[in-house]
Amino acid sequence: MGFSDQILRWYGENKRPLPWRDTKDPYKIWLSEIMLQQTRVAQGLPYYQKFLGEFPTVKHLSGASEKKVLKLWQGLGYYSRARNLHHTARKVDRELGGQFPETYDGLLALKGVGDYTASAIASICFGVPEPVVDGNVYRVLSRYFAVDTPVNSTAGIRYFKTLAREAMDPEQPGEYNQAIMEFGAMQCVPANPDCAGCPLNKSCLAHAQGLAGQLPVKIKKTKVRKRYFNYLVPIDRDQKTLLRQRKERGIWQHLYEFPLVESEYRINEDTLKGQIPGQLTGIGDPGLYPVNEEEIVHKLSHQHLYTRFWILELQDRLDDGIALEELEAYPVPVLIAEFIKTLKNSYF
DNA sequence: AATGCGGGGGC
């Protein structure tokens, strides 16, 4: 029995019943694939259900505001996915007659759809024999065929795509693609895989050579940047506050946050006072009170954000003040959402 | 060819 047959047999006996497994609706498959990019099934699943409940069709998603889409996406991370999702929904709805492209190339042209996602949709929805290569596939193939080429090198990416194409079952590409990914997620796991209990261990080359724990090989690149955030949380005489939308490139694009004073190094209270924009203070001398003495360290993949929040008590009225109850309508980073939560529990 | 982009969970 060949590799693909073994994978498909294992899948038939072990697959999880996931909601996108019982459909070939391109909208639902596309939605699930975008959400699961660099995201575990357990984390993405509740978002998938939420989105389908709110937007049953691509037309519903197209008709929503970006703000609403980002709000529903809040907490899932990599927010460009949500922006591209919204953009592509409008394109499909308004320019493609509500129909998703049915070819690999057509799908690849959509924003937010790369090689992996185009292959996934094309194979699952339209039976196109295009192999998916995600983190699971890299791991399974590198072990089963004992390949130590770094999977994130240029040569590795090309090699594994070819290997994946040769290993797949072109007769049932959708089933096979889901099978190998599920096998990687459940059986051929990154750490401490249960090779003794694996039905493929007799033909797995890495297992024969005792190399399973050392594959796949990756070129590592971890450099964490430190940033220092001081958030000014205005409270005006009407108990209203202020949010601003992040427009610049970088983290959290298009999400909202309180007025931010950022610095390359840690600053003290007096320095911070000098950095408060006059536009914010208005008339009178505002009171500045720290909420957290100890910095909150918010960790992103490549950044550590050392953060303090300050209440800025204003004498007069904000022009665009937002009542505390209205804050929940705005898409905000988890760091801000957590703060708002504590604010409601303590300060008010 | 490299880099930036979130947040959560496992070990």
Add this chain to the structure above:
DNA sequence: GCCCCAGCATT
């Protein structure tokens, strides 16, 4: 603390 997760866009 480090690694990984149904990757993609940009430079």
